[in-house]
Every structure is written in C-alpha cells, then in structure tokens.
Amino acid sequence: MSSRINEIEIRISYPRGWEAEYRNRDFPSVWRADFPELFNGTLDGSNVHLRNTGVGGTLTEFFEYALMYRLRKNEGVCSLTYYELAAKSA
DSSP, X not given: OOOOOOOOOOOOOOOTHHHHHHHTTSOOHHHHHHXXXXXXXXXXXXXXXXXXXXXXXXXXXXXXXXXXXXIIIIIOOOOOHHHHHHHHHO
C-alpha cells in the first residue's frame, strides 16, 4: 500500500510589465491595489508588511513575491512563510 500524498500542481504566470515596476524598487501597482495589507511597503509593529528589498534594476526576490500574490489572488492561499521567516531572522 502506497502512502503517497496526492500532489496538486499549480501553474503560475505573470504579465512581463510587473518586472519593470519591480526593477524600479516598487511592487507592481496591481499587487498594492489588491492586497494593500501585504504590499504597502512598511514595517508596522506587530504586523509585517512587505517591501521590495531587492537590488534596484534586478529581479531579486521578485519571483517569490509574484508567487505570493498569485497564490493569494488565484487560489485564496495566503502564503506568509517567506516573509515571516525573514522577519524572525532580522
């Protein structure tokens, strides 16, 4: 008897325009509009709010943030592990 867990594959894509906004050290405006509680760019006491900490002109951390946005928007999944770990290590 196999104990394999059923795996679900979720394919994620994004508009290329998001890359240009991110490279300018900002989150894509649609992320901020849809989920201001995540992508408002501040650190607020007990609540951690994401900010673009990547190197200007690059896509450093872009894909992690894009995945967080898409999972929340398309699947209703609030993926907080990434920034919770970063907040605890700081």
